[in-house]
Amino acid sequence: MGKELPPIIGTLFTEEQIRLRVQEMGVEIAQDYQDKDLVMVGILKGSFVFLADLSREVYKNGVNSTIDFMGIESYKGTESSRQPIITKDLSIDVSGKHVLIVEDIVDTGFSLDKVKRILEGRSVASFKICSLLSKPSAREVEVDISYTGFPIEKLWVEGYGLDTDQIGRANPDIVIRKT
Ligand code: IMP
Ligand code: MG
Numbered sequence: 247m248g249k250e251l252p253p254i255i256g257t258l259f260t261e262e263q264i265r266l267r268v269q270e271m272g273v274e275i276a277q278d279y280q281d282k283d284l285v286m287v288g289i290l291k292g293s294f295v296f297l298a299d300l301s302r303e304v305y306k307n308g309v310n311s312t313i314d315f316m317g318i319e320s321y322k323g324t325e326s327s328r329q330p331i332i333t334k335d336l337s338i339d340v341s342g343k344h345v346l347i348v349e350d351i352v353d354t355g356f357s358l359d360k361v362k363r364i365l366e367g368r369s370v371a372s373f374k375i376c377s378l379l380s381k382p383s384a385r386e387v388e389v390d391i392s393y394t395g396f397p398i399e400k401l402w403v404e405g406y407g408l409d410t411d412q413i414g415r416a417n418p419d420i421v422i423r424k425t
Pocket of ligand 1: 292
């Protein structure tokens with residue numbers, strides 16, 4: 247048995263609320279990328295659920311994107327190390343492509359700052375960030391997020407891909423865990 251986690255203290259967003267917001271985001275993104283070579287890059291592991299839903303909403307609105315992943319790890323439990331490590335690089339060449347990073351949540355900003363620096367060196371046609379959740383008051387490094395699902399307070403959340411020590415990713419709702 248693993249270490250016991252603090253309790254879940256409530257639901258922040260239900261499956262239905264998330265679904266409606268992801269639909270809206272899909273419409274907006276598809277409008278911005280009509281006739282463009284879009285590569286949606288999910289940041290593992292947390293974005294896998296969001297990317298699956300969002301990419302299909304984008305598709306339904308007329309943009310057939312290419313999908314790839316980058317792996318980055320920065321958290322031990324609920325504390326950022328502030329020194330993210332790339333655990334998996336892209337498997338396709340993104341030069342000349344319109345890259346949209348798809349992230350589950352932006353907290354301190356260190357993870358996406360690192361991803362941005364790496365991709366800046368690869369002559370992409372454009373680079374934008376989409377994040378389902380953002381904690382603006384936790385930011386330590388500035389990141390420019392073009393599409394935000396929901397801004398939230400400095401809470402620890404899990405579900406819809408987000409984990410607490412690898413637990414809870416498959417929960418269809420987003421819940422709050424006590425820290
Ligand atoms: P940042 O580098 O501090 O911006 O952290 C971003 C990453 O930390 C996200 O991709 C998540 O994997 C993780 N993270 C930050 N806050 C939370 C949270 O509340 N729940 C689960 N994971 C989180
Ligand atoms: Mg993540």
